[in-house]
Amino acid sequence: MSRSGDGELQRFGVSLETDLLAPFDRSIGELGYPSRSAAIRDLIRAHLIERDATTGEAQMLGTLTLVYDHHKRALSERLIDLQHDHHERVISTLHVHLDEHFCLEVLVLKGPGVRLRETADRLLSLEGVEHGQLTLTGVAKGGSRCTSRRAR
Ligand code: NI
Numbered sequence: 596m597s598r599s600g601d602g603e604l605q606r607f608g609v610s611l612e613t614d615l616l617a618p619f620d621r622s623i624g625e626l627g628y629p630s631r632s633a634a635i636r637d638l639i640r641a642h643l644i645e646r647d648a649t650t651g652e653a654q655m656l657g658t659l660t661l662v663y664d665h666h667k668r669a670l671s672e673r674l675i676d677l678q679h680d681h682h683e684r685v686i687s688t689l690h691v692h693l694d695e696h697f698c699l700e701v702l703v704l705k706g707p708g709v710r711l712r713e714t715a716d717r718l719l720s721l722e723g724v725e726h727g728q729l730t731l732t733g734v735a736k737g738g739s740r741c742t743s744r745r746a747r
């Protein structure tokens with residue numbers, strides 16, 4: 596009973612060992628999934644986004660969080676210069692002055708996953724950037740829900 600096309604449902608059978616299925620059922624129950632189908636749907640979306648993120652040219656969205664010491668010599672200028680160099684990928688920024696020394700910056704990035712990782716690596720490797728993390732996200736084919744993955 597297979598039907599195809601956007602938004603239409605297709606049923607398929609899956610055979611799994613009990614010692615794999617039982618902990619899976621417990622886990623998705625704890626997470627609040629209403630059914631195995633809903634959980635498997637999210638796993639498939641996550642897989643497709645992961646694949647898009649690692650295979651190159653698919654458009655992705657990313658958030659890059661940076662914590663840095665703005666007293667480090669010329670660091671603020673270098674961060675701004677790099678963001679201007681990569682302006683086609685940096686679509687928004689949020690800056691928070693954490694204390695006398697440290698700043699938190701969140702960049703919203705858009706572009707191919709591999710390019711976003713390049714931009715993130717350039718910024719994260721600057722001396723004085725204490726901590727940071729890129730999270731890639733996107734809209735999976737065959738559904739409107741977003742799934743995210745940590746890239747660093
Ligand atoms: Ni600041």
